[in-house]
Amino acid sequence: MKVFVDGQYGTTGLKIHERLVQRNDVELLSINEEHKKDPHIRIQFMNEADVVFLCLPDQAAREAVTLITNPHTRIIDSSTAFRTDDAWVYGLPELSNVQKGAIANANRVSVPGCHATAFALAIRPLVQCGMLPRDYPISCHSLTGYSGGGRALIERYESDSTTESIDRFNRTQHYSLNLDHKHLPEMQKFTDLAFQPVFLPTVCNFYNGMVVTVPVVTRLLPNQPSLQNIHTALTDYYQGEAFVKVIHPEATKGMSQSNLDPTLCNGTNNAEIFVLGNDDQVLIACRLDNLGKGSSGAAVQNMNLMLGIEEGLGLTRRNNKT
Ligand SMILES: NC(=O)C1=CN([C@@H]2O[C@H](COP(=O)(O)OP(=O)(O)OC[C@H]3O[C@@H](n4cnc5c(N)ncnc54)[C@H](OP(=O)(O)O)[C@@H]3O)[C@@H](O)[C@H]2O)C=CC1
Numbered sequence: 191m192k193v194f195v196d197g198q199y200g201t202t203g204l205k206i207h208e209r210l211v212q213r214n215d216v217e218l219l220s221i222n223e224e225h226k227k228d229p230h231i232r233i234q235f236m237n238e239a240d241v242v243f244l245c246l247p248d249q250a251a252r253e254a255v256t257l258i259t260n261p262h263t264r265i266i267d268s269s270t271a272f273r274t275d276d277a278w279v280y281g282l283p284e285l286s287n288v289q290k291g292a293i294a295n296a297n298r299v300s301v302p303g304c305h306a307t308a309f310a311l312a313i314r315p316l317v318q319c320g321m322l323p324r325d326y327p328i329s330c331h332s333l334t335g336y337s338g339g340g341r342a343l344i345e346r347y348e349s350d351s352t353t354e355s356i357d358r359f360n361r362t363q364h365y366s367l368n369l370d371h372k373h374l375p376e377m378q379k380f381t382d383l384a385f386q387p388v389f390l391p392t393v394c395n396f397y398n399g400m401v402v403t404v405p406v407v408t409r410l411l412p413n414q415p416s417l418q419n420i421h422t423a424l425t426d427y428y429q430g431e432a433f434v435k436v437i438h439p440e441a442t443k444g445m446s447q448s449n450l451d452p453t454l455c456n457g458t459n460n461a462e463i464f465v466l467g468n469d470d471q472v473l474i475a476c477r478l479d480n481l482g483k484g485s486s487g488a489a490v491q492n493m494n495l496m497l498g499i500e501e502g503l504g505l506t507r508r509n510n511k512t
Pocket residue numbers: 196197198199200201202203226227228244245246247248250268269270302303304337338339340341342480481484485
């Protein structure tokens with residue numbers, strides 16, 4: 191099977207390459223770095239490949255799709271360009287078995303945004319079972335590594351220049367303070383919320399890793415569920431999933447003293463969901479690697495599903511410690 195990664199020298203593309211290069215069922219069509227934007231070579235590879243990963247800025251991804259004329263080429267796009275486009279399938283298989291089936295049969299799959307993945311995994315099951323009303327005023331916060339911003343942000347963070355706008359001592363900061371983050375449309379659509387959440391991300395001084403948190407006031411919910419009720423709903427929903435694990439409350443005892451370290455899923459395709467707090471105020475947290483389940487891991491997981499290949503191939507599975 192021939193695979194081409196367009197944007198293979200970027201942050202996401204490199205990680206997809208790393209995951210695929212070890213596989214003997216994949217023949218990688220590789221472009222020299224100096225030719226990475228050469229339209230002739232890209233058109234040739236894109237139309238020769240069975241699967242094309244697009245790891246490009248939005249506009250370049252839109253253009254690349256128009257260059258693919260081979261009807262058999264299947265596209266997995268990691269940009270924001272097509273995530274809420276009904277002609278594309280949203281590549282979050284854990285949404286439902288229907289979603290898994292849609293991905294398996296799709297020719298066009300969009301890889302969800304990293305914040306949106308964590309948010310949807312945390313909230314969607316609760317909306318679906320009616321525990322969280324569709325019009326609940328949701329707020330959400332995310333701590334993310336700076337690699338989420340791609341090469342440009344990585345260079346800013348890793349630059350030694352004191353003239354940079356982010357100096358060495360001020361590298362953790364909120365962004366999207368207009369509350370208009372580009373993931374909001376997909377965050378609303380794939381949780382089935384009536385309104386967009388209030389979403390505030392914070393970029394931190396570590397390369398990769400992410401924790402997204404959603405606070406919920408239980409007395410505002412129908413039937414006032416306990417922390418245990420919320421935990422059970424999430425655990426039941428993700429039963430049998432290879433890459434989503436709901437952490438047992440016993441394992442989170444003392445969490446308030448310790449630290450919900452955003453980097454502990456790094457290097458894996460795993461998402462871990464925590465239900466913290468008490469029966470009055472619950473904090474649902476989802477931890478993942480923005481370069482794993484938040485992008486390239488998810489992209490490869492989608493490819494495996496599309497090709498009917500065993501889940502886990504080319505991906506680091508969780509260990510079953512909890
Ligand atoms: N980083 C992350 O955690 C995540 C990223 N994404 C998405 O994935 C996509 C890629 O992001 P990321 O890897 O971070 O970005 P990078 O900036 O790190 O990489 C993009 C790569 O594409 C190349 N490129 C740009 N334009 C073209 C073009 N017209 N033809 C061919 N190559 C081109 C760039 O080259 P050059 O640098 O020389 O311009 C670069 O090598 C984006 O749409 C992003 O939103 C999605 C989820 C998470």
